Amino acid sequence: MQVQGEAINLTLRAANDVRLHALKQVVFARLARLEQPVVPAWDHVAVGALPPNLTLAQVASVTRISPHFTRVRVEGHGLERFGDGGLHFRLLLARPGQAPVWPRIAADGRTVWPEGKDTLHRPVYTTRAFDPAGKWLDFDVFLHAGGRVTEWTSSAGPGDPVGLMGPSGSDTPQASWVGLFGDETALPAIACILAALDRKTRGDAFLQLSDLSDVQDLPHPPGVAVHWLTRGGGNDLVTALRGMALPETDRFVWFASEASEASAARSYLRDERGFGRAESNISGFWTAETSGHA
Numbered sequence: 106m107q108v109q110g111e112a113i114n115l116t117l118r119a120a121n122d123v124r125l126h127a128l129k130q131v132v133f134a135r136l137a138r139l140e141q142p143v144v145p146a147w148d149h150v151a152v153g154a155l156p157p158n159l160t161l162a163q164v165a166s167v168t169r170i171s172p173h174f175t176r177v178r179v180e181g182h183g184l185e186r187f188g189d190g191g192l193h194f195r196l197l198l199a200r201p202g203q204a205p206v207w208p209r210i211a212a213d214g215r216t217v218w219p220e221g222k223d224t225l226h227r228p229v230y231t232t233r234a235f236d237p238a239g240k241w242l243d244f245d246v247f248l249h250a251g252g253r254v255t256e257w258t259s260s261a262g263p264g265d266p267v268g269l270m271g272p273s274g275s276d277t278p279q280a281s282w283v284g285l286f287g288d289e290t291a292l293p294a295i296a297c298i299l300a301a302l303d304r305k306t307r308g309d310a311f312l313q314l315s316d317l318s319d320v321q322d323l324p325h326p327p328g329v330a331v332h333w334l335t336r337g338g339g340n341d342l343v344t345a346l347r348g349m350a351l352p353e354t355d356r357f358v359w360f361a362s363e364a365s366e367a368s369a370a371r372s373y374l375r376d377e378r379g380f381g382r383a384e385s386n387i388s389g390f391w392t393a394e395t396s397g398h399a
């Protein structure tokens with residue numbers, strides 16, 4: 106960063122276009138928080154182009170894999186991007202029966218989202234599997250009442266257009282001991298984390314389901330025990346977390362569930378157990394309408 110008279114010259118450098126674009130969006134967000142918001146003038150802007158972190162794809166197949174899970178395979182070009190840089194992506198869907206209008210890069214470098222009738226639904230999903238050659242990617246949808254993606258899976262079929270924006274979010278924990286806690290929405294992420302953990306990792310994974318017929322076979326290191334909990338009867342994830350003997354060092358807790366549960370887990374680990382930010386990743390993956398969270 107260099108001050109030049111009244112201006113500040115800012116140079117951003119990143120490994121690729123996707124990361125550079127993400128960095129630009131961070132700069133926008135920071136500048137927008139200033140008392141006198143500043144709009145940067147970039148040297149290079151691909152006005153009207155699709156954002157580099159957006160990949161367009163088509164549905165290849167929709168398969169019910171258990172009573173409450175449907176696996177969606179999408180096909181396209183460049184999907185190998187989703188194998189590195191985070192487990193998650195935003196699924197972009199047009200309103201039922203409408204052709205999608207995709208976001209574009211504006212003259213100021215910002216991603217501009219379609220509005221009104223063209224507003225896209227943008228929930229976050231997890232890359233469950235992908236083709237290293239980049240031709241296909243699988244994600245698993247937990248089917249729940251009132252869900253727009255649940256509704257979409259009931260009629261989606263080969264050729265239907267989707268957008269995938271990302272990747273972002275969690276990576277595989279690196280500690281010798283890990284505690285993994287998640288509900289159905291976190292099952293795909295925990296499956297990927299368990300499969301990617303170092304074989305010497307020790308720890309426990311707790312997965313909470315409403316229906317044990319949704320249990321999946323999850324490959325995992327021999328030193329990590331996998332526990333399936335059924336919802337109700339005091340079998341919740343926060344109780345499981347509180348009941349654990351946690352090591353003092355070289356530890357990592359990954360927790361993802363409904364927002365109010367995640368918040369309770371965060372308070373417990375940070376306030377009662379002294380976990381630092383680098384020792385945990387705790388996220389609300391969805392918000393129950395009764396939880397009072399935004």
Ligand SMILES: Cc1cc2nc3c(=O)[nH]c(=O)nc-3n(C[C@H](O)[C@H](O)[C@H](O)COP(=O)(O)OP(=O)(O)OC[C@H]3O[C@@H](n4cnc5c(N)ncnc54)[C@H](O)[C@@H]3O)c2cc1C
Nearest residue numbers: 228229230231246247249252253254290293390391392394
């Ligand atoms: C990083 C991250 C990764 C995720 N990965 C996955 C994944 O791989 N698979 C997956 O299925 N989900 C995943 N989720 C959760 C998913 O994004 C949310 O459940 C999202 O709300 C689904 O959108 P929808 O269109 O189904 O529901 P919406 O139309 O957004 O919501 C409709 C109603 O459904 C309720 N609702 C939302 N989720 C649930 C739920 N789980 N149980 C009961 N009611 C619910 C809402 O409270 C709302 O009332 C992830 C979330 C995050 C943040």
